[in-house]
Amino acid sequence: MAIHLGQNSYGESRVRLLRVARQEGRHDIRELNISIRFEGDFETAHTKGDNSKILPADTMKNAVYALARQHSVEPVEEFGLHLMDQFVTYNAQVSRVHIAIEETPWSRLPLGGKPHASTFTRNGDERRTAQLTGTREGTTIRSGIRNLVVLKTSNAQFEKFMRDPFTTLKDEKNQILATVIEADWLYPNADDEDVQFGPMWHGVRQMLLETFAEHKSLSLQHTLYAMGETVLNNFDNVREIHLSLPKKHFDLIDLDPLGMDNPSSVFLPTEEPQGSIEATLRKD
Amino acid sequence: MAIHLGQNSYGESRVRLLRVARQEGRHDIRELNISIRFEGDFETAHTKGDNSKILPADTMKNAVYALARQHSVEPVEEFGLHLMDQFVTYNAQVSRVHIAIEETPWSRLPLGGKPHASTFTRNGDERRTAQLTGTREGTTIRSGIRNLVVLKTSNAQFEKFMRDPFTTLKDEKNQILATVIEADWLYPNADDEDVQFGPMWHGVRQMLLETFAEHKSLSLQHTLYAMGETVLNNFDNVREIHLSLPKKHFDLIDLDPLGMDNPSSVFLPTEEPQGSIEATLRKD
Amino acid sequence: MAIHLGQNSYGESRVRLLRVARQEGRHDIRELNISIRFEGDFETAHTKGDNSKILPADTMKNAVYALARQHSVEPVEEFGLHLMDQFVTYNAQVSRVHIAIEETPWSRLPLGGKPHASTFTRNGDERRTAQLTGTREGTTIRSGIRNLVVLKTSNAQFEKFMRDPFTTLKDEKNQILATVIEADWLYPNADDEDVQFGPMWHGVRQMLLETFAEHKSLSLQHTLYAMGETVLNNFDNVREIHLSLPKKHFDLIDLDPLGMDNPSSVFLPTEEPQGSIEATLRKD
């Protein structure tokens, strides 16, 4: 039987950089972590060890550094489009390029009531993300958020669920609802449209947080849908959003054996096991 | 514009267990980490908070424990089929079930020249994996390996590659080739066939290692293809294999500034950036 | 030769809890991670397997839960003193107790210009810490901070350092100075004094940050000392402070090979290797 090379790609992952922009009296910094993957005509590289169509992954890294020298890296989507243009224009052997960018946010240190000009603290685990997929026909962008941890202590129930002989969970009228928001939304024709990526990102993020906070949650599915629906209803140029919301468990500790009640007071945070919920919502 | 719920799923991740089988004079242990996801008729759960078709993720966890009590968990693929049967049979609301199993291998402590009956050491980061996807029509299984770190100091080149103005990499006649093998291969009709999952897994693993060791590598793509090809050629019932081989970099340290040569002697292991290569190979 | 049991201890680590305090219209949450170690008369447990003086580590965990039910956990130092009192009072076999508390800060979600009553986001990696050491004579407390990442792009030099034949580093007139602040300071007689632990902690933290931002740094040692000195000079009841400031490297990328200059613009963040600097400062 003949053997065929199916889908394949290669690239460079975790290319990191910090870009400093210096103006009189004010510095700005951006930290990025970038991954690039090429799909294309690499059959003979696999079957014969012919590297003539293999641009080294190391060169992709250099291209990132060079373009970060020449262009602003903010917003990440625009910088991604510069990278895409570079790779698609000069690589006839490539049919499709994937670029994933993660930004680690830093914020200015507040000092004496105002933000410092050149000192920064890192905000934590939250990341701003952009995934670009480009061909000679055009580029789509998915902007997103990762690792945004949220928790609410009210307006969260989980009741009247399906039961089978292995079900031991009780109805919860008043649970702690906690998750790690991972969301991304689609701009289908990113290079033709005139999207304000920065304000859009902050707008979507704020709407996701507000809906999480205000929603009378009957389940995490219910809240996920409400979060996605609000974004689609409020932003014309977002036509699709994907949300992945793991359930972070905080279990009420049984203090009965210690002779105490525990009226929704002391909870055990656990990492394992973890519930997982995800869905894509689309506008027609 | 109307909003539609697209692809969606939920489940329980990182359900862990250790199963001990006790015979006279010999104990056996298996450690598993299991994730389960349901696809199905969950529209009203999202849109209305109607949980009547939502079997709690917590119940999935209980089912894992119960079935681990009733059945051997070895090989993991067979245990996965028991789980699949449980979930597909008793959940009419579900259209598709995904089960991912990772086994953390333990080996018997060698003592006085023979393996100990009841004491074990953990082998390290390598994991044996199985991913099952089941519907009422049947189940496919992808068996696999993760986190198997290998390195070779000979028979590895990378030369005559494509160059552009950002290319600074030099031809490497004698590089260190190191990767973290992630592989999975397909059994398309797992519940109809009579596959010997255990011997198969060990056979594929050994073949991947042998090919990595013996191949005269002109690139990591070249070696990846050779590894996949050997498996497809040697195992009739493997029709498709996917390999993901990140390139672990070991860079020759430039000792010129210290007045020394460095004839392939002292290398710097780096984690970032990292090359990434992946491909699927198929038999007709 | 006789064998002696030297210093020894046991305990329970990583006891986690979330405590929710519910008032009308406002919930408060605190997340803690607690470790406890006992020193004492455990010789026969080691030498003979006599457990009669071994209070199970599991009981320490239960004690934490019970006391978190009975007491506020804020500030962490006060909660630590409650725990200490419990363990020292009821365990005659114990000569010394160590309690380490880490608080993971959560902040209220800002919504419509004001903090939400019951929805929170996690602030990131920074942790508030307290280490208590108690005997029947009294308790000392070290309050502290971990994982506070800061970076400045001005006022940082490193020049005129010692050189030897292996030195290749060049004088840096304008480096990026970045570190992960780990600090702890001593309250020698915590149970006798009337320390306002909460305001003190926030005051010390703010002073460390201000000094880091404003100091004209000739080295990280120089800045470390300035940070410690400011705290000792401004807080009477802090008599000793320990600072550990690893140097997070951001290296200017050499773009010469790509035909570009790089005037302090694009930097490479690296995790390995990492400089490390630590010192204790004391008042007479």
Add this chain to the structure above:
Amino acid sequence: MAIHLGQNSYGESRVRLLRVARQEGRHDIRELNISIRFEGDFETAHTKGDNSKILPADTMKNAVYALARQHSVEPVEEFGLHLMDQFVTYNAQVSRVHIAIEETPWSRLPLGGKPHASTFTRNGDERRTAQLTGTREGTTIRSGIRNLVVLKTSNAQFEKFMRDPFTTLKDEKNQILATVIEADWLYPNADDEDVQFGPMWHGVRQMLLETFAEHKSLSLQHTLYAMGETVLNNFDNVREIHLSLPKKHFDLIDLDPLGMDNPSSVFLPTEEPQGSIEATLRKD
């Protein structure tokens, strides 16, 4: 009040290297991760920013690379002594040097029944360690082991322990005993003695494992002591050993609510909380 600089040090951490030794028909590799810290006369560096006695941490890194070019890095203790000699000899400003070395073991790939000449797999998380402390008077070495995970399913009890009102743990006649061995032992005059570091290390490791396996354990303290005692009794030149044995919990899962018994069959591995036990044993 005057402020004094107390104990202080600086250095370079996580200096990594892979060293390849090439003979005809056989390559050998060693991977090390090294940290160095200097104590000495650094007061004016802290108080005045005078760097004239500060050898850059970057130079320490270069010294490691240079000495790894000149010397074998095996055994790690000998390589540490070369580093120590370099730092103590050429740095009059330094009073004490700390060097910590971790070796990541790689083993030869077995192929066709024999070890391969130039292909290796990484063994996992276990590390071989050496900590050297040197002054102009001499050097002490602590050799050690980290991250060696072991588990036994028989001969482990924990009974007749102390109880207080918060104790809910039941006597365990037949528990799973699992830990992560961290051990280090002292060679007080490393540069005067003629220690065979390699065979010693393997001998101590084997003895720790054998004792863990064969000991009739009445508690983890009891087993820890037995492990240390055996090493001290069997190796003349080991006069002190320190053991840290966290208790990895594997809890029998209660299947009663699912209508099943669970006769020591299915266990839940948990990471949090974790017991911790440590002790030092000494010969007179």
